[in-house]
Amino acid sequence: MLEISGLRAGYGAVEILRGVDLRVDAGEIVALLGSNGVGKSTLNNNVSGLYVPFAGRIVFQGRDISGATPRSIVESGLIQVPEGRRVFPNLSVRENLELGSYRRGRARRAANLARVTDIFPRLKERFTQKAGTLSGGEQQMLAIGRAMMAEPTLLILDEPSLGLSPLLVETMFALIQKLNVDGLAILLVEQNVVQSLAIAHRAYVLENGVVAMSGPAQDLAADPGLRRSYLGL
Amino acid sequence: MSADIVFAGVVNGLMAGGVYVLVAVGLTLIYGVLHIINFAHGSLLMLAMYAVYFLFRKPLGLDPYAALPLVTAGAFAFAYLLYRGVIGRFAHGKDENILLITLGLSIVADNAALFFFTGDTQTIDVSYAGRFLQLGPALIPLPKLVSFLASLLICALLGLWMAFTDTGKAIRAVAKERQGARLVGIDVENIFAIAYGIGIACLGAAACLLMPFFYVSPSSGHAFVLIAFTTVVLGGMGSFAGALIGGLLIGIVESLGGLRFGEQLGQIAIPLVFILVLLLRPTGLFGGR
Numbered sequence: 474m475l476e477i478s479g480l481r482a483g484y485g486a487v488e489i490l491r492g493v494d495l496r497v498d499a500g501e502i503v504a505l506l507g508s509n510g511v512g513k514s515t516l517n518n519n520v521s522g523l524y525v526p527f528a529g530r531i532v533f534q535g536r537d538i539s540g541a542t543p544r545s546i547v548e549s550g551l552i553q554v555p556e557g558r559r560v561f562p563n564l565s566v567r568e569n570l571e572l573g574s575y576r577r578g579r580a581r582r583a584a585n586l587a588r589v590t591d592i593f594p595r596l597k598e599r600f601t602q603k604a605g606t607l608s609g610g611e612q613q614m615l616a617i618g619r620a621m622m623a624e625p626t627l628l629i630l631d632e633p634s635l636g637l638s639p640l641l642v643e644t645m646f647a648l649i650q651k652l653n654v655d656g657l658a659i660l661l662v663e664q665n666v667v668q669s670l671a672i673a674h675r676a677y678v679l680e681n682g683v684v685a686m687s688g689p690a691q692d693l694a695a696d697p698g699l700r701r702s703y704l705g706l
Numbered sequence: 707m708s709a710d711i712v713f714a715g716v717v718n719g720l721m722a723g724g725v726y727v728l729v730a731v732g733l734t735l736i737y738g739v740l741h742i743i744n745f746a747h748g749s750l751l752m753l754a755m756y757a758v759y760f761l762f763r764k765p766l767g768l769d770p771y772a773a774l775p776l777v778t779a780g781a782f783a784f785a786y787l788l789y790r791g792v793i794g795r796f797a798h799g800k801d802e803n804i805l806l807i808t809l810g811l812s813i814v815a816d817n818a819a820l821f822f823f824t825g826d827t828q829t830i831d832v833s834y835a836g837r838f839l840q841l842g843p844a845l846i847p848l849p850k851l852v853s854f855l856a857s858l859l860i861c862a863l864l865g866l867w868m869a870f871t872d873t874g875k876a877i878r879a880v881a882k883e884r885q886g887a888r889l890v891g892i893d894v895e896n897i898f899a900i901a902y903g904i905g906i907a908c909l910g911a912a913a914c915l916l917m918p919f920f921y922v923s924p925s926s927g928h929a930f931v932l933i934a935f936t937t938v939v940l941g942g943m944g945s946f947a948g949a950l951i952g953g954l955l956i957g958i959v960e961s962l963g964g965l966r967f968g969e970q971l972g973q974i975a976i977p978l979v980f981i982l983v984l985l986l987r988p989t990g991l992f993g994g995r
């Protein structure tokens with residue numbers, strides 16, 4: 474579904490990713506792990522078209538999307554929930570969700586609105602409230618709800634549990650798993666390594682701009698090197 | 707001053723304030739979305755006024771009110787293309803560049819107008835220019851009443867459009883969260899151009915409403931820009947409601963200032979308000995942050 478090969482990317486003259494290969498197949502949850510500042514968000518944002526890669530190919534559903542506009546990437550069903558949520562603070566919850574279907578899924582907006590508020594009843598209660606006044610957890614729900622409005626075929630989640638209480642983190646992971654069971658492919662970037670590996674099918678570990686480790690999630694969860702560097706065990 | 711005179715002054719100020727609202731709404735919309743002061747605002751208003759003037763003249767003889775849809779749409783198209791072709795292209799994503807480009811455009815437009823249209827002031831003669839409406843002690847010139855009502859109507863329609871259409875929501879979204887907007891597939895550069903186009907379309911409408919009772923010369927945009935800046939600062943940068951209340955207040959202040967100190971000296975009231983707002987409430991009446 475998504476196939477990244479030899480991706481080089483960065484900012485200006487600084488190269489952050491130095492040839493990354495990564496694949497997400499239909500129906501999979503793939504976890505992308507790595508320490509702070511290693512370039513996970515950089516990878517997401519190049520895939521989403523916010524930045525133009527230096528080199529390499531990003532193929533989504535058979536089409537090379539490296540260097541394509543975010544607009545056409547959204548159109549094709551690859552939707553990102555970015556780090557830091559990036560909801561529209563001056564718009565109501567309802568308007569945020571509506572804009573989720575600005576480019577894609579507009580015809581079924583009403584039905585999707587009902588579906589998203591079914592998943593997040595909390596958002597329904599806050600429908601007319603400005604998104605900027607929501608709590609951090611509510612904003613995260615809104616960001617995911619907004620992405621769902623576009624009927625994604627592949628969802629990129631960049632640290633969806635950031636800033637959530639432990640209880641909400643549990644709920645978030647359960648939700649991610651449920652979305653996946655319903656057929657959605659997910660690329661998951663997370664700091665909660667144990668929980669991500671528990672729900673992921675496969676995982677990649679980024680180090681120094683390249684994939685240092687990859688494989689089935691259980692294998693990585695059992696890997697002594699990974700346990701040492703990320704879990705302090 | 708007697709109560710009657712003050713009442714008449716307030717009413718006439720309100721009438722004048724309608725167009726100020728329209729000009730300021732354009733300025734504040736562009737500021738809210740692009741985060742820049744459009745220094746070309748006055749010059750583009752002046753060009754639109756010349757357009758109304760030439761449409762009214764001999765071969766065409768188009769009444770300014772009849773020309774309003776045409777001039778408004780033309781102003782939108784002109785500004786949209788200006789943004790796409792010049793401002794956006796040379797800005798390289800830096801807001802401060804846009805500032806300089808609009809300043810440069812204004813200088814070019816002013817001097818081109820001086821060259822092609824001469825420095826003479828031009829007016830148009832419409833049959834309804836001399837008609838008045840009696841409201842208690844106030845005598846309201848008909849074109850001013852029309853400009854007041856039409857300005858508020860246009861602002862109301864624009865407000866509804868911004869609130870309920872997807873493009874309107876996208877404009878508001880881009881104003882505060884560009885990256886988030888890109889991630890829902892909004893073409894941000896296109897929204898910039900549309901916002902700039904709408905801001906200038908307001909000037910097109912304002913030009914049609916002004917010309918029946920105002921003159922045009924290459925420098926006639928400047929008077930309105932000072933008023934519009936003051937309005938936007940008074941109302942709060944980027945605030946729609948602020949532009950509305952601010953524009954009407956400025957109209958009243960100008961009118962009463964003129965009554966108290968005479969036409970010429972009364973003009974000082976506006977820069978005075980400008981300075982007072984900056985001193986006492988720099989965020990303006992409706993400004994947040």
Ligand SMILES: Nc1ncnc2c1ncn2[C@@H]1O[C@H](COP(=O)(O)OP(=O)(O)OP(=O)(O)O)[C@@H](O)[C@H]1O
Binds near residue numbers: 489509511512514556
């Ligand atoms: N817009 C930018 N301009 C310049 N450098 C940037 C920019 N965004 C990120 N970087 C740099 O690129 C590197 C990778 O950043 P990135 O956000 O991709 O890391 P990350 O793996 O997502 O980290 P985290 O886990 O903290 O979110 C960092 O060193 C960061 O400082």
Ligand SMILES: [Mg+2]
Binds near residue numbers: 513514515556631
């Ligand atoms: Mg990150």
